[in-house]
Structure formats: C-alpha cells, structure tokens
Amino acid sequence: MRTLILSPCGILGYGFPAASLEAALREKPDAIVVDAGSTDAGPHKLGAGVAIVSRMAAKKDLALLMRGAKERKIPLLVGSSGGSGARKHTQWTLEIVQEIAGKMGWNPRIAVIWADIPKEAILAAQAQGKIEPMSENVPAITPETLAETNGVVAQMGVEPILKALREQPDIVLCGRAYDPAPFAAVGILRGHDPALCYHLGKILECGTLCAEPGTAKDVMLGLLDDTGFEVWAADPRRKCTPTSVAAHTFYEKDHPYILKGPGIVLDLSQCAFTQVSDGRVRVTGSRVSFPPYAIKLEGARRVAYRTFVLAGIRDPLLISQLDEVEAEVVRSVESYYSDIPRESYQIRFVHYGLDGVMGELEPDRTLPHEIGLMFEVIADTQEKADAICATVRSAYLHYGYPGRKSTAGNLAFPFAPSDISFGAVYAFSVYHLMYVDDPCAYFPVEWFGGETDAAV
Amino acid sequence: MRLYNLAHVLRSKNSGPFQVTLDVLFDNREAYERVKASGMLTREAVAARYQIPVERITDYAWYDPGLGVKITYLRDTASGTVGDRDVYGAQQHAPLMDIEIP
Numbered sequence: 239m240r241t242l243i244l245s246p247c248g249i250l251g252y253g254f255p256a257a258s259l260e261a262a263l264r265e266k267p268d269a270i271v272v273d274a275g276s277t278d279a280g281p282h283k284l285g286a287g288v289a290i291v292s293r294m295a296a297k298k299d300l301a302l303l304m305r306g307a308k309e310r311k312i313p314l315l316v317g318s319s320g321g322s323g324a325r326k327h328t329q330w331t332l333e334i335v336q337e338i339a340g341k342m343g344w345n346p347r348i349a350v351i352w353a354d355i356p357k358e359a360i361l362a363a364q365a366q367g368k369i370e371p372m373s374e375n376v377p378a379i380t381p382e383t384l385a386e387t388n389g390v391v392a393q394m395g396v397e398p399i400l401k402a403l404r405e406q407p408d409i410v411l412c413g414r415a416y417d418p419a420p421f422a423a424v425g426i427l428r429g430h431d432p433a434l435c436y437h438l439g440k441i442l443e444c445g446t447l448c449a450e451p452g453t454a455k456d457v458m459l460g461l462l463d464d465t466g467f468e469v470w471a472a473d474p475r476r477k478c479t480p481t482s483v484a485a486h487t488f489y490e491k492d493h494p495y496i497l498k499g500p501g502i503v504l505d506l507s508q509c510a511f512t513q514v515s516d517g518r519v520r521v522t523g524s525r526v527s528f529p530p531y532a533i534k535l536e537g538a539r540r541v542a543y544r545t546f547v548l549a550g551i552r553d554p555l556l557i558s559q560l561d562e563v564e565a566e567v568v569r570s571v572e573s574y575y576s577d578i579p580r581e582s583y584q585i586r587f588v589h590y591g592l593d594g595v596m597g598e599l600e601p602d603r604t605l606p607h608e609i610g611l612m613f614e615v616i617a618d619t620q621e622k623a624d625a626i627c628a629t630v631r632s633a634y635l636h637y638g639y640p641g642r643k644s645t646a647g648n649l650a651f652p653f654a655p656s657d658i659s660f661g662a663v664y665a666f667s668v669y670h671l672m673y674v675d676d677p678c679a680y681f682p683v684e685w686f687g688g689e690t691d692a693a694v
Numbered sequence: 695m696r697l698y699n700l701a702h703v704l705r706s707k708n709s710g711p712f713q714v715t716l717d718v719l720f721d722n723r724e725a726y727e728r729v730k731a732s733g734m735l736t737r738e739a740v741a742a743r744y745q746i747p748v749e750r751i752t753d754y755a756w757y758d759p760g761l762g763v764k765i766t767y768l769r770d771t772a773s774g775t776v777g778d779r780d781v782y783g784a785q786q787h788a789p790l791m792d793i794e795i796p
Contacts, residue, residue: 376772484757
C-alpha cells in the first residue's frame with residue numbers, strides 16, 4: 239500500500255507557488271492536507287476570536303486547493319481552521335469554503351469537526367484529578383479564570399478525523415487539531431503504521447520547512463509505504479537531506495526526538511534517514527507508544543487594557559540613571575492618582591539598546607549611547623490606561639533629574655500623537671492536559687452540503 | 695572557536711506559550727561531535743549564560759541523526775501577555791553565540 243499526501247504550505251493563507259501545486263498534483267496525491275493553526279502569535283487570536291491570516295489570503299489558498307481536490311477527486315483536510323480552531327474560527331473557514339464552492343458550481347460534502355470544550359466538563363475533570371498543567375509555570379485553572387476565559391478549545395487526535403474520513407467527505411474542516419493529526423489520519427485510514435503517519439505529519443505540517451532552502455510557503459509531498467516514508471519538495475530547487483529532515487523535529491518542540499500528542503508518544507531516537515535520490519529522503523524506524531489518552535486544552539482570557547508610548551533617549555546623563563528617574567516618575571504618578579487603587583494598574587518600562595529583548599536574562603549590561611524606550615500602562619479599563627499613560631509621559635518628559643542640563647525635555651517622540659491606545663491584552667488562562675476516556679467525545683462531526691443534504 | 699562559527703543554525707523559538715527552546719544545529723558531524731564533546735554546552739553552562747537556575751531548563755537533549763542539541767526552558771512571562779518581551783521567543787539565542795569551543 240502506498241499513500242501520497244500533499245501539503246501546500248505551513249499555514250493556510252501563507253500562500254504557495256501555483257506552479258508547485260500543479261507539479262505536486264501531477265504526482266497523483268491521495269489527499270491534500272493543510273494545517274491552519276498556531277499559538278505562536280500569542281493568546282490574542284484565540285481570546286479575541288480573530289484569524290491569523292486575512293480572509294483574502296485564506297480564500298486565495300482555499301480556492302486553489304479546492305479546485306485541485308475536486309479535479310483529482312481527493313479529499314481536502316484543513317487542521318485547526320482559522321488558526322485557533324474555536325467555533326468562530328472554524329465557522330469563518332466554513333463560510334469561505336462555501337463561498338468558493340458556490341462560485342465553482344460545486345456542492346462538496348463537508349465534514350466540520352468542532353473542538354470546543356464545555357467549561358463544565360473541564361471543572362468536572364479537574365475535580366476528578368484529570369487535569370494537569372503543560373508545565374509548572376502555567377497558572378492553575380480556577381472557576382473565576384475559567385469564567386473569564388473566552389471559550390476553550392482542545393487539540394483533537396486522529397480518531398474524530400478518522401470518523402469523518404470513513405464517510406468519504408470531499409472536505410474536512412477540523413477545529414483545533416494536533417498539527418500532525420489530519421495528515422496522520424489519512425495514512426492510518428489506509429492501514430499504514432501509525433508511527434510513520436504521525437512522523438510524516440509532523441514533517442508535512444510545516445510545508446517545505448524541512449528542505450533547504452526551507453520555507454513554510456511551498457508545497458511538500460510525503461509518500462507512505464509498508465516500511466517507511468519518503469519526503470520531497472514539489473519545487474526541485476528545495477532539497478531534502480537526511481540532516482535537514484532529521485533536524486526538522488527540533489522546530490518549535492520541547493524535545494528533538496520524543497514528541498507527545500493526543501494519546502501518543504512518538505520516539506524518533508532509532509530513526510534512519512537515507513538519501514534515496516536528489517532532494518528526496520527516506521525515513522524508517524519511527525516508533526510510537528500509546529499512553530493514557532489526554533487532549534491539550536487551550537483557552538485565553540482578557541486580562542487588561544494597554545496604552546503605550548515609544549520614545550528615544552540620547553542624553554547620556556539621563557541614560558546613566560534611567561532606573562532612578564523612572565522610580566521617581568512612578569512615584570509622582572502614584573501621588574497624582576492617589577484616588578485610583580494601585581493594584582488596578584501597572585507601569586512598565588522597556589529599554590531597547592540595554593535589555594529590551596531579554597529583560598532579566600540579558601547578560602550584557604553595557605550602557606549604549608541611545609535608548610529606545612517603550613513604556614506602557616496596563617489597567618483594568620482603557621480609559622484608565624489612557625489617562626495614567628498620559629501622566630507618565632508628561633512626568634517623564636519633564637522630570638528634573640539630578641545634574642540635568644537638557645531642561646526642555648527628556649524624550650524624543652517619533653510620532654504625534656505619542657500615546658497609542660492599544661486595546662485589550664490577553665493571556666493563556668488554560669494550557670493544560672485533560673485525560674479523557676473517549677478520544678471522540680468532545681469533537682462532534684457535523685455535515686454540510688453534498689448530495690444527501692441537497693436531497694433532504 | 696566560537697559556537698556561532700561552528701553552528702549551521704543557532705536559534706530560539708517558543709515551544710508553546712510557556713517555554714522557549716534553543717536549537718543549535720550543525721551541518722557536519724565533525725563540528726557536532728566537537729561541540730558535544732567539549733563540555734562547554736552543558737545544561738549548567740546554558741543556565742549560567744542565561745542567569746537562571748538549572749531547574750528552569752526542562753529539556754536538554756542531543757540528537758545524533760539531526761546533528762543538533764536542544765535546550766528548553768520555562769519562560770518567566772507567557773507569550774503575548776503583560777510583561778512579555780518576545781511573543782515568538784525568536785530573539786533569545788544570542789547569549790549562546792560567543793561560547794568558546796576548544
């Protein structure tokens with residue numbers, strides 16, 4: 239048995255060369271699978287219910303992929319629809335797909351697999367000791383933080399996707415999914431070794447990132463057989479080598495060869511990577527074990543509002559005493575707003591040129607000749623953040639520090655107005671494992687379109 | 695020679711919103727084995743460079759087929775929330791660059 243899977247790009251909406259897609263489709267793939275998800279951009283996308291890519295970009299990619307899938311009569315699977323994979327993001331993707339299908343005069347049979355987890359289920363699981371944080375620095379779930387959380391999703395494994403695939407859909411739109419899962423499901427359905435399927439999925443979900451030169455914006459192919467799999471990029475200028483493919487599992491993971499997913503632990507320590515032809519690598523020896531089944535929960539809540547200012551400092555007398563000056567600025571603001579509870583706002587200063595990127599982890603504390611200053615006020619309302627930030631700005635601008643010669647002002651603002659009202663700030667309030675008995679329990683499949691639906 | 699000169703890839707990135715992971719990858723086995731054997735890139739050495747307790751490093755692994763070493767540590771502030779400085783964790787690798795490898 240051989241199964242060829244086409245992955246067009248690392249994130250749906252990142253785009254890919256149309257020529258690469260055409261070349262890959264000529265190899266007669268058995269499925270097109272594309273990952274749309276990421277938590278890289280922070281908690282805001284999930285918390286605010288917005289997509290990672292623009293609607294225009296998602297539509298452009300989907301139109302090409304849907305045309306390819308229809309022509310070749312193969313399924314198209316999307317993982318983590320809309321980026322975060324909550325109901326709102328998945329619905330957004332479904333509407334785009336339906337709009338494109340309408341224009342194509344096509345009535346595809348669409349399986350939507352939702353990934354939203356009821357909060358009551360989380361609290362009940364917690365009471366039974368079935369919830370654990372992903373790492374020790376993840377805040378505990380409390381009824382209060384959960385109530386403030388704008389919906390919780392979980393990463394589905396292959397099981398709900400297999401359920402949908404057995405009904406022979408044209409398109410599968412997964413809510414939040416373990417990135418490799420939609421790829422792995424295609425192979426597992428056709429009887430391939432799950433270890434190879436997950437490992438291939440882990441590689442394919444990033445587009446051609448495992449080739450050199452690598453990018454998430456080009457088409458990758460993966461061919462499963464009875465004893466291993468082979469990977470290559472559709473564009474022959476992108477070369478896979480044993481090292482480039484082996485090293486790919488380093489990317490964005492906590493461990494290079496032990497990879498954990500829903501109900502699985504993938505062990506790549508015994509893998510062999512072999513160059514089979516120019517740019518093409520064969521992989522064997524992937525192993526998988528099946529620990530108690532747990533799904534990863536993700537939830538974000540709005541924690542505050544932000545107003546910030548960007549400014550430059552060039553005066554060396556001021557640069558030599560930033561911490562003292564800023565402590566005085568804060569004291570003057572606290573005194574001015576003595577009627578506002580101190581715990582309802584925070585004032586933060588970030589010094590680019592000194593330790594702006596690394597903060598306390600910065601080993602090099604050499605004073606620069608210039609500082610890029612960002613300061614922000616974080617408060618429980620936008621109005622309060624705006625008002626306090628304006629006071630911080632004016633206090634900083636005019637503060638008469640010891641030895642000052644530049645009595646006209648301490649800050650060089652690049653913009654007028656200087657204060658930027660940022661809006662809400664989010665935080666991951668849920669980033670936990672939840673042990674479940676049934677891998678499909680929280681991932682219902684709903685069907686749209688297709689002949690059966692039209693006949694009803 | 696500095697690690698920066700021997701490495702093919704030297705990067706940092708989020709591994710989920712609560713961890714940052716450092717990757718040092720090589721394009722030849724000789725350089726990989728040289729750094730691995732040098733003892734200059736131990737868990738303790740990295741913790742010292744980052745001025746963090748060793749316990750904050752949750753994963754530390756060399757992967758021979760991939761010619762690389764991975765070091766993952768806990769963030770003090772989660773990605774994208776109040777107090778974070780690097781949402782993608784993509785610029786936290788610089789302290790490794792000038793480690794001297796005999």
